[in-house]
Every structure is written in structure tokens, then in C-alpha cells.
Amino acid sequence: MKAANTVCxxxxxxxxxxxxxxxxxxxxxxxxxxxxxxxxYGYVPKDVQQIIAEKMNIPLSTINGVVTFYHxxxxxxxxKYEISLCRGTACHVRGASRVLERFEKELGIxxxxxxxxxxxxxxxxxxxxxxxxxxxxxINKDPRVRIKTDQVPGxxxxxxxxAE
Ligand code: FES
Numbered sequence: 001m002k003a004a005n006t007v008c009x010x011x012x013x014x015x016x017x018x019x020x021x022x023x024x025x026x027x028x029x030x031x032x033x034x035x036x037x038x039x040x041y042g043y044v045p046k047d048v049q050q051i052i053a054e055k056m057n058i059p060l061s062t063i064n065g066v067v068t069f070y071h072x073x074x075x076x077x078x079x080k081y082e083i084s085l086c087r088g089t090a091c092h093v094r095g096a097s098r099v100l101e102r103f104e105k106e107l108g109i110x111x112x113x114x115x116x117x118x119x120x121x122x123x124x125x126x127x128x129x130x131x132x133x134x135x136x137x138x139i140n141k142d143p144r145v146r147i148k149t150d151q152v153p154g155x156x157x158x159x160x161x162x163a164e
Pocket of ligand 1: 086087089126129131135
């Protein structure tokens, strides 16, 4: 993903219209268009869904259904820090679920959500390719390995301090 913390991308409207025009009359291309939006806006805003609905002649409810069904898409901007925990087998066996629960508890959000201050988003991802170092997570693009539940508050505090 390009942007982990995109708030207003009003400047992208012209580009959005070009992308939609490239897929004119091709309703099957909806996911491709939504993917472009996610990559460039950092999420799929409601007003953009409305534009796509009108220009591609697809019911807004259909578009919203796709956006909410696939975890690839987000309805809210991602936080400054996107914490992605691996849920692959090796990480699962070594306690990734407990690490995830601890993040949820400490941040007061569920997976696929963002804190109200837009500081943290919590996601789960497939194997990150470092199974020997499980459990593994990424903070934006930076990997952290052999994570234990009691490290979670310290990681959050470290990120809060870095953001100041
Ligand atoms: S299972 Fe987590 S890195 Fe492979």
C-alpha cells in the first residue's frame, strides 16, 4: 500500500475520473477500480463510492458490499502506524493470537480497525516469510520478530513517543 495515513486526497478526483473512464461499461472491473482507490487514497471513502456508483452505473449498495467484504479495502483512513500481525501457521503455533488479543486490548480496537486518534490500525496478514522468527509483525513496512505479549505495551509506547 502506498499511504498508511492518507486523510484528504481531493487532488485525486481528476485521476479517479480517468481511471473510471478506462473501465467504462466494464462492471467486472469494479475491484480493479476500488483497488486503485485504496492504493491512492489509503481507503475507500463514501463519496468516492458514490462517484463510482454513478459513473459505472453500479448500485452503491453493491460497491459498499464489496468494500466491506474484502479486508483489502478499508472504509476509514489507516492510522499513522499500521500494525500487521502474521496469522500464518508458524506464528499461530507460537502465540500470534495472544499477541493480537493484547494489541486489541491495549489499543481498545478490534482487528481491521483504527484508533480514534488515527494513530494505530490493526490488521492480520498471511505468512510474512520469516516463520523461523515467529511470531512476526510489521509496523508499516518494518518487521518485528519473536514478539511476546508482554512487549506489546512497550511497542505502542515507543510508537507514540516517536510520533511526538
Ligand atoms: S507464519 Fe508468520 S512469518 Fe510465516
